[in-house]
Amino acid sequence: MIAEEPSPGRFERFVLSIPDGTLMRALFLGVVGLAGWVVSLDLVEAQQAGADEARMTRTTPLPLRLPSPGDQIRPYLPRSIPVGPDRGEPRLPGYDGPVDGEAMGQPMRFLREDGGDSVVAIGRIDPGTASLLEAFLQAEGEGARTLVLHSPGGSVSDAIAMARTVREAGLDTRVPADGYCASACPLLLAGGVSRSAGENAWVGVHQVYAVEIPGLARDVDRSISDIQSTIADCQDLLVEMGVDPRLWIDAMRTPPQELYVLTPEELAEFALVTPPQAPAA
Incomplete structure (x- = not known):
């Protein structure tokens, strides 16, 4: 069928x-x-x-417009500085060298103003920079009153240690007009007894990130744990130094390749800068 x-x-x-x-x-x-x-x-x-590699390795100044409220995200420059027609070069007492890529790409140096009471800190904060600052202040810090900052940041743990050294030494901190204080540098700024930032100073924060070391396997869980611990250390320092830890909310929201540039109003609101002190009678 x-x-x-x-x-x-x-x-x-x-x-x-x-x-x-x-x-x-x-x-x-x-x-x-x-x-x-x-x-x-x-x-x-x-x-x-x-583009990220170009930004990370760029040593020539990058023209950028000044931030304004609500428009504060700018590229992070670890080896150079932002420039523009409305910005000049920072004046660093006792230092007359380059203030852009050649200086930003080098490890932080400390210089004492001849006959003055200012110490200039210029360049990148590397592991071990905290020890260099302590040694410099012991050797040449007598009578110093102010640490002037111009730095793209770097090692967070060293910036935290440096902030405590500055506070113990009773120094003020200052970012000069048109100066650059980025990434971990604002943590160092927080260490000053009195803190100030000049006109058009570029003070900015962003997320803490782990630097990959060539030849070493990356442990993601360990990296995340380390970063969270570092964030807590940053907030502890801010509270200890009398700075509003809300500042770090903006840091945590900003990717490492970018920078959240604080307005003068925010610098005052978060007490990262302090009101001018009246001269002693």
Whole structure:
């Protein structure tokens, strides 16, 4: 007995009605489209990586407009400074060298103003910089009253230790007009007994991040734990120094490749700068 074949269903009739080769062409075009989409994602990622690498290694000043309330996110420059027609160069007492890439890309140096009471701290905060500051103050800090800052930041743990050294020494801190104090540098600024920032000073914060060390495997869980602990250390320092820890909320919201530049009003609101003190009678 020969069984009767059921009549094709609607979907089957639709498939049978498609001309030979159409499905293969559609499949081929789909594969090509998917490949193009993947390639485009790779290109975008490569462009972003290239832009980030250019920013990280840039040593020439970058023209940037001044921040204003609500428009405060700017690129973070770890080896240079922002410039513009409305910004000049910072005046650093006792220092007459370059203030841009050549200075920002170098480890932090300390210089004493001849016959004055200011110490200049210029350059990158590296692991071990805290010890250098302590040694400098012991050797040349007698009579110093103010630490003048111009730095792209760097090691958070060293910035915290330096802030405590500055407070123990009874020094004020100051970012000069048109100066740059970014990343971990505001933690050092917080150490001053009295704290100030000049006109158009660029004081900014961003997220704490782990630096990858070539040749060492990265433990993601350990990195996250270390970062959380460091954030807590930052907030502890701010409270200890009389600075509003709400400041660090803006830091935690800002990616490492960017900088949240504080307005003069925020600097005062968070007490990162303090009211001018009346001269002693």
